[in-house]
Amino acid sequence: MSQDDHIQAANADDSPVTEKTLRLSPEREAYIDDLQKRYPTKLATLLPVLWAIQEQTGWVSKEWMEYAAQRCECPASHVLGVVTFYTMYHQKPAGKYHVQVCRNISCHLRGAPGIIEAVEKKLGLEHKCVSADGKFSLEHVECLAGCSWAPVMQINRTLHEELTPEQAVRILDELE
Amino acid sequence: MTKVLFEHRGKADIETFDGWKAAGGFSALEKALKMTPEEVIEEVKSSGLRGRGGAGFPTGVKWGFVPKGGEKPVYLCINADESEPGTCKDRVLMEELPFMCLEGALIAAYAIQAKMAFWYIRGEFDLSERRMRQAVEVLREKGLIGKNVLGSGWDIDFGVHRGAGAYVCGEETGLISSVEGKQGQPKLKPPFPALEGAFGCPTIVNNVESLAAVPWIVNHGGSKYSALGTEKSKGTKLFSVSGAVNKPGVYEVEMGYPMADLINKECGGALNGIGLKAIIPGGSSVPVMPADVAMKTNLDYESVQEAGSLLGSGGVIVIDENQSMPELLDILGRFYAHESCGQCTPCREGTGWGARILHRVHEGRGEQQDLETLDRIARFMSGTTICFLASSMSMPIQSFFKHFKHEFEALMPTIDAVAGD
Numbered sequence: 376m377s378q379d380d381h382i383q384a385a386n387a388d389d390s391p392v393t394e395k396t397l398r399l400s401p402e403r404e405a406y407i408d409d410l411q412k413r414y415p416t417k418l419a420t421l422l423p424v425l426w427a428i429q430e431q432t433g434w435v436s437k438e439w440m441e442y443a444a445q446r447c448e449c450p451a452s453h454v455l456g457v458v459t460f461y462t463m464y465h466q467k468p469a470g471k472y473h474v475q476v477c478r479n480i481s482c483h484l485r486g487a488p489g490i491i492e493a494v495e496k497k498l499g500l501e502h503k504c505v506s507a508d509g510k511f512s513l514e515h516v517e518c519l520a521g522c523s524w525a526p527v528m529q530i531n532r533t534l535h536e537e538l539t540p541e542q543a544v545r546i547l548d549e550l551e
Numbered sequence: 552m553t554k555v556l557f558e559h560r561g562k563a564d565i566e567t568f569d570g571w572k573a574a575g576g577f578s579a580l581e582k583a584l585k586m587t588p589e590e591v592i593e594e595v596k597s598s599g600l601r602g603r604g605g606a607g608f609p610t611g612v613k614w615g616f617v618p619k620g621g622e623k624p625v626y627l628c629i630n631a632d633e634s635e636p637g638t639c640k641d642r643v644l645m646e647e648l649p650f651m652c653l654e655g656a657l658i659a660a661y662a663i664q665a666k667m668a669f670w671y672i673r674g675e676f677d678l679s680e681r682r683m684r685q686a687v688e689v690l691r692e693k694g695l696i697g698k699n700v701l702g703s704g705w706d707i708d709f710g711v712h713r714g715a716g717a718y719v720c721g722e723e724t725g726l727i728s729s730v731e732g733k734q735g736q737p738k739l740k741p742p743f744p745a746l747e748g749a750f751g752c753p754t755i756v757n758n759v760e761s762l763a764a765v766p767w768i769v770n771h772g773g774s775k776y777s778a779l780g781t782e783k784s785k786g787t788k789l790f791s792v793s794g795a796v797n798k799p800g801v802y803e804v805e806m807g808y809p810m811a812d813l814i815n816k817e818c819g820g821a822l823n824g825i826g827l828k829a830i831i832p833g834g835s836s837v838p839v840m841p842a843d844v845a846m847k848t849n850l851d852y853e854s855v856q857e858a859g860s861l862l863g864s865g866g867v868i869v870i871d872e873n874q875s876m877p878e879l880l881d882i883l884g885r886f887y888a889h890e891s892c893g894q895c896t897p898c899r900e901g902t903g904w905g906a907r908i909l910h911r912v913h914e915g916r917g918e919q920q921d922l923e924t925l926d927r928i929a930r931f932m933s934g935t936t937i938c939f940l941a942s943s944m945s946m947p948i949q950s951f952f953k954h955f956k957h958e959f960e961a962l963m964p965t966i967d968a969v970a971g972d
Binding site: 414418419420422423425449453456457462463478479480481483485516517518519520523524529532533 | 870
């Protein structure tokens with residue numbers, strides 16, 4: 376590649392993505408508008424904006440990070456820092472069912488290793504992997520605050536409590 | 552036993568506005584709004600209520616730190632980022648008694664004359680978040696959130712703010728950073744949040760359980776609350792019990808209640824009658840206690856401290872005799888390393904290297920000096936960082952070593968094995 380090509384390629388990468396005019400759904404845009412009227416700063420709505428993006432698209436892509444930066448009037452680098460700081464924003468598409476199995480102390484004491492083993496075997500997936508058909512992604516997570524009902528796993532936003540390995544597999548079997 | 556937080560738990564429709572109203576809900580808010588903010592603060596001070604998130608700082612005293620009549624707006628942050636391993640009490644309060652929690656928060660917001668409150672809720676929580684969003688919307692419709700609440704001339708707005716997975720946001724200044732739309736990195740104190748918190752304005756951060764006790768205190772009077780519990784630990788507390796007991800769960804008992812009764816009566820004793828080895832009484836960050844010591848302790852701040860640990864969040868983790876302590880400490884080490892925000896070197900490096908060393912020790916691949924190194928790391932990172940996270944790993948390391956060192960030593964390769972490598 377010549378030097379000019381390099382410059383051109385770099386320019387192509389930097390081209391303003393706003394031309395693609397990414398927009399959230401009207402309800403989500405209205406929700407963010409309302410928050411931005413009430414919150415002390417636009418930056419303070421960054422976490423809600425990122426959640427809205429993830430709810431709509433399933434993950435937070437670079438393009439949507441640019442959108443969030445414009446929406447919250449902050450540098451895109453700040454958005455990237457926030458997205459990577461928190462564990463729940465997906466930086467690549469997660470499965471249709473995102474399975475989170477708790478591995479922390481209270482769940483461990485009630486059999487979490489057996490749940491993790493059964494779920495990994497059933498899905499054929501390891502920690503932080505997505506199935507080829509995109510149906511499942513698996514993550515071992517830290518405490519889900521379900522300690523008194525351990526062991527627990529959470530699928531998308533639903534918490535499943537007091538599991539046995541057999542129950543965990545049955546729950547996965549029943550997902551369409 | 553008097554119930555403050557769970558007085559109405561389990562009643563029909565108690566999670567709804569009408570259900571809470573029928574149980575006498577909002578009488579405390581009405582009463583408080585007829586008092587001056589100072590009088591509300593005095594009432595809560597007189598109750599002796601201490602912060603239930605783990606630090607145990609007197610709630611009313613904290614409110615009193617907010618400057619009176621300042622020009623800057625005041626903010627209230629409700630800490631519902633329940634993430635301390637072993638702790639699941641705030642979830643129960645929000646899921647089952649959302650209007651009680653919200654009433655307490657409104658009284659707090661009035662007492663400090665807040666302009667806006669942020670209900671900062673763990674990103675993983677589903678039902679809790681839906682319940683709190685719904686509760687806020689209902690109170691907005693009823694005029695209990697908004698302009699001139701009940702004719703008091705006081706305006707309040709509420710935002711339910713969803714976290715996104717970061718243990719360190721349970722630390723009050725980390726939470727503030729997160730509310731501001733930043734990485735949840737804790738900030739140096741001073742300035743204390745009561746003077747300079749969210750958006751550079753006076754901010755109070757209170758745990759859900761602390762606020763949930765406030766309606767009862769306002770209704771019955773601070774003296775009635777302070778009559779419960781022990782001389783220095785007033786009132787009642789929720790304990791979320793997990794691990795090796797027959798009936799794990801969230802129980803409300805008076806401060807000073809015997810640990811042995813909590814385990815044997817409320818929780819139905821040790822799981823399957825298997826002997827107990829150890830108990831962590833206040834969430835994973837506090838020192839572990841040998842079970843026989845813990846079972847002789849009463850559940851109040853002073854008694855637990857005298858017995859060598861801390862009451863913390865009230866997350867009681869019960870460990871049976873079949874468990875490997877090096878394995879449990881490996882789990883905790885990995886957790887703290889994962890959750891370190893990375894801004895302070897002693898914590899970033901200490902939790903990271905500490906976790907790696909703990910892991911190899913647990914796997915029987917420990918090297919000579921590893922236990923000494925861990926001890927040194929624990930000492931070095933404790934108290935040398937902006938927030939408490941590093942100490943939260945130091946305390947488990949030091950206490951696991953203090954009481955269960957033999958289990959770690961048993962995993963160390965013998966000198967012959969090392970020589971033969």
